[in-house]
Amino acid sequence: MRKVLSVLPRPVVAVICDRIRYFEHPVHAVPETYLRALHESADVMPLLMPVSPEMLDLSTLLATVDGVMLPGSPSNVAAERYGAEPLPEHTLKDEYRDATVFALLPQLIAQGIPLLAICRGFQELNVFFGGTLNRAVHERPDALDHREGDHDRPLTCWYEDRHIVELTPGGLLASLADTTTPRVNSLHHQGVETLGKGLHTEARAPDGLVEAFTAPDAPGFLLGLQWHPEMSLCHSPFARQIFTRYGDACRQRQQSRLLSGENNNEFEAHCAISV
Structure with missing residues (x-):
């Protein structure tokens, strides 16, 4: 007799890399803080995804992952985009990341792959949906200075909470926070100039700058954040809730993937225990 238990492995989340140089070697890398946030607060297993379109097989990716993260980066989306x-x-630019992300996004979104995009990733999504970026938001009249400040300070000081964001009533983020004006960090010189088509504002800075959005008509979970919740997990329940909610979306995607007809055997292999 075989007893089937509802025990599943952790969902797999592919994290897009940056292409950097390390001892003169090209390297595909992601800061560890994103990986730890996914592991500890989203309860998923992160995997690094190279920024090399020729290395990535889309059908394999769609059949394997339960979510994709577009993390922040010191590099900027090419303005020609x-x-x-x-x-x-x-x-600082990263043409390899641009080429990979913009090639993958149409199918990732169409297939309902849960997407969490932070900082550069947030800007990538806005551009993908037809929006534009302001390359120096601090120069706008009456704007806040959203940059991280003096780089000679300890790194932890860069990520201190800097300003509130005003959450949109009834939105996804409003459902995760215990206040309508949570405080967040701020480490960017570029920002949204015009919001992409189909994107819904979830949060704004006091100067009116869009700080978060969703895509209500997208078939899957999609959340873009200008700030860095992965750096606030130790003191911010709101930040932890963001990753928990993303992890829940990835688990839903995983269950749908494993229960689909083409993956029934895989699902049974994961869940069936003979007794």
């Missing part, structure tokens, strides 16, 4: 003049030569 949203029809603006090229960024100054000294600006």
Whole structure:
């Protein structure tokens, strides 16, 4: 007799890398803070995804992962992606990440893969949906300075809470917070200029800058955040709830994937125990 138990492995979340140089070698890398946040607060298993379209097989990716994260980065989305003049030569860019992300997003979104996008990832999603970016938001009249400040300070000081965000009533983030104006960190010089088509504002900074959005018409979970909740888990229940909610979306995707007809054998292999 075989007893089937509802025991599933952790969902798998692919985390897009940056392409950097390490001892003159090209390296695909992600800061550990994102990986720990996914592991500890979303209860998923993170895997690094190289920024190399030729290395990625889309059908394999869609059949394997239960979520995708687009993390932050010091690099900037190429301005040509949203029809603006090229960024100054000294600006840090990552053409490999741009090429990979913008090639994958159409199918990731169409297939309902849960997406969590932070900082650069937030900006990538806005551009993908047809929005534009302001490359120096601190220069707007009456704007806050959203940059991280003096780099000579200890790194932890960069991520201190800097300002409130005003959550949209009835939105996803409003359902996760115990206040309508949680405090968040701020480490960006670029930001949303025009919001992409189909995106719904979830939070704004006091100066009106869009700080978070969802895509209500997308078939799966999609949340973009300009701030860095992964750096606030130790003191912010709101930050932890964001990752928990994302993990729940990935578990729902996993169950749907494993229960689908083409994956029934895989599901049984995971869940069946003979007694």
